[in-house]
Amino acid sequence: MAERYGILEEEKVFKDPVHRYIHVRDELIWELIGTKEFQRLRRIRQLGTTYLTFHGAEHTRFNHSLGVYEIMRRMVDNLGQKMTWDPEERLVCLSAALLHDIGHGPFSHSFEKVFHTDHEEWTRAIILGDTDVHTVLKGIGNDFPQKVSDVIAKTYSNKLVVSLISSQIDADRMDYLQRDAFYTGVSYGHFDMERLLRVMRPSEDQAVFKHSGMHAVEDYIMSRYQMYWQVYFHPVTRSAEVILSKILHRAKDLYGQGYQFLDKPKHFYSLFSGKITLEDYLKLDESVILYYFQEWQEESDPILQELCRRFMERRLFKYVECDPSAQMKIWPELIQLFGKIGLDPNYYLVIDSSSDLPYDFYRPGEEEERLPINLLKPNGDLRELSRESDVVEAISGKKRTDHKLYFPKDLLEDQRTFADEKKRIMTLLTAQEG
Structure with missing residues (x-):
C-alpha cells in the first residue's frame, strides 16, 4: 500500500441537514471530493424532475454521495468493533461509497432510457479512465481503482463490502430515503438509522442485524415502500419525465433527419450518433440540458418547440389510470384520432408504468438473486427477515x-376544429379511469 495518502492534520467537516455533520479524516477522500468529476455532481439533481412536484427537491447527487460516504464511514467504524479491517479495504469501502453515483448523467434515469446509457458503467469508466478520480485512487496503489470499480460492479472478492453499498439495506438506500424525505418535506422516509447501525453485525457474505433490532429493520422496509409510491412514482413527476424523454427523443429524431437547429446542439452530437466518449459525457449536466431546452423553444419544429415550452413552463400532461390489457383494445383508435386532430401520438400519447418490489429473498430459478436481510438470533443462528x-x-x-x-x-x-374527434377521445380516456 502506497504512502501517498494518510490522515489529514485537521479533520474536515461538512454541515449536513440530514446527518448534521459529515466527517472527512482521510486525505484520499478529501482529494476525491475535490476532483472535477466529483464536483460535477453539484450540477445534477438527486431526484431529476421531482422538483416540479415537490419544490424543495433541489438537492444534488453531490449531497447524496457525501451522505452515503458518511453512513459508510460509520458502518465501517461500528463493524470495526466486531472485526478487524485491512487498512486498504477500509479505504475501498469509503471510496466506493463516495463514488458510487459519479457516473450519473443529467436527469439520470430519464436520460438513460433515451440514450441507452448505464450510470454504473459510466461510474466504472470514470474510476478506471483518464480522469482526476483515477489519478487520485492510484495514489493508494496501481490496482486500487480496479478494486473500487469491482465493488460498484458487485464483483469484489469481499462480499461483505459489496453488501454495505449494494443490497436491500445499505448505505446508499439509508441516505437517499432520509435525504429525499427531508427535501421533499414528507414524513415517509424517516426510520431509526442510529438503531440500525448499532444492531448491524458482520458475517461472511453480508451485514446482518441482531434479532432485537428487527423492528428498526421493519421500519426501514416500510419507509422505503411508502417513499416509492408517495414520492418516487408520483404521477406528476412521471408526467414531467414523460415530457423530458419526448423532448430528447424529438431532438434525436430531428438530428437523424438532418434538421438544421438554430443553435447547434454540439453537446448531443456524440449521444445522437451513439458514439459518446467519456470526455463528452463529463461535459453533460443539467444546466447544459436546460440551456438547450430554453433555446429549443424558438425552433421551427412545432413539436420540439411546444414540448420545450411545456417543460420550462411546467404545463405538464394530465393522466388517467389505465389497464394495459383493456387499453390495447382502444389504442389503435386513440392513435388514429390523435393523428387526425394533428397531435403526433408518438409524442402526445404515452403509457408509463412503474413497479416496485419493496422486499424479496432469493428464489431459486429466478433471474435476479436478491440477498435476504438476515436476523442474528441470540444462539448465533441466522433467520431470514420475513420468517x-x-x-x-x-x-x-x-x-x-x-x-x-x-x-x-x-x-x-383548445381543439375547436375536430369537435367530434375531441369528444370521442375524451370518452375513450374517461373510460380508462373506470
Whole structure:
C-alpha cells in the first residue's frame, strides 16, 4: 500500500441537514471530493424532475454521495468493533461509497432510457479512465481503482463490502430515503438509522442485524415502500419525465433527419450518433440540458418547440389510470384520432408504468438473486427477515405495478376544429379511469 495518502492534520467537516455533520479524516477522500468529476455532481439533481412536484427537491447527487460516504464511514467504524479491517479495504469501502453515483448523467434515469446509457458503467469508466478520480485512487496503489470499480460492479472478492453499498439495506438506500424525505418535506422516509447501525453485525457474505433490532429493520422496509409510491412514482413527476424523454427523443429524431437547429446542439452530437466518449459525457449536466431546452423553444419544429415550452413552463400532461390489457383494445383508435386532430401520438400519447418490489429473498430459478436481510438470533443462528416479521412477510415478494396514460388535456380542450374527434377521445380516456 502506497504512502501517498494518510490522515489529514485537521479533520474536515461538512454541515449536513440530514446527518448534521459529515466527517472527512482521510486525505484520499478529501482529494476525491475535490476532483472535477466529483464536483460535477453539484450540477445534477438527486431526484431529476421531482422538483416540479415537490419544490424543495433541489438537492444534488453531490449531497447524496457525501451522505452515503458518511453512513459508510460509520458502518465501517461500528463493524470495526466486531472485526478487524485491512487498512486498504477500509479505504475501498469509503471510496466506493463516495463514488458510487459519479457516473450519473443529467436527469439520470430519464436520460438513460433515451440514450441507452448505464450510470454504473459510466461510474466504472470514470474510476478506471483518464480522469482526476483515477489519478487520485492510484495514489493508494496501481490496482486500487480496479478494486473500487469491482465493488460498484458487485464483483469484489469481499462480499461483505459489496453488501454495505449494494443490497436491500445499505448505505446508499439509508441516505437517499432520509435525504429525499427531508427535501421533499414528507414524513415517509424517516426510520431509526442510529438503531440500525448499532444492531448491524458482520458475517461472511453480508451485514446482518441482531434479532432485537428487527423492528428498526421493519421500519426501514416500510419507509422505503411508502417513499416509492408517495414520492418516487408520483404521477406528476412521471408526467414531467414523460415530457423530458419526448423532448430528447424529438431532438434525436430531428438530428437523424438532418434538421438544421438554430443553435447547434454540439453537446448531443456524440449521444445522437451513439458514439459518446467519456470526455463528452463529463461535459453533460443539467444546466447544459436546460440551456438547450430554453433555446429549443424558438425552433421551427412545432413539436420540439411546444414540448420545450411545456417543460420550462411546467404545463405538464394530465393522466388517467389505465389497464394495459383493456387499453390495447382502444389504442389503435386513440392513435388514429390523435393523428387526425394533428397531435403526433408518438409524442402526445404515452403509457408509463412503474413497479416496485419493496422486499424479496432469493428464489431459486429466478433471474435476479436478491440477498435476504438476515436476523442474528441470540444462539448465533441466522433467520431470514420475513420468517420472523409478520409485517415484512405481508409484502415480501409482492411486486406492485401502476400504469398511467399521459396526454395533453389542454391541447384537446383548445381543439375547436375536430369537435367530434375531441369528444370521442375524451370518452375513450374517461373510460380508462373506470
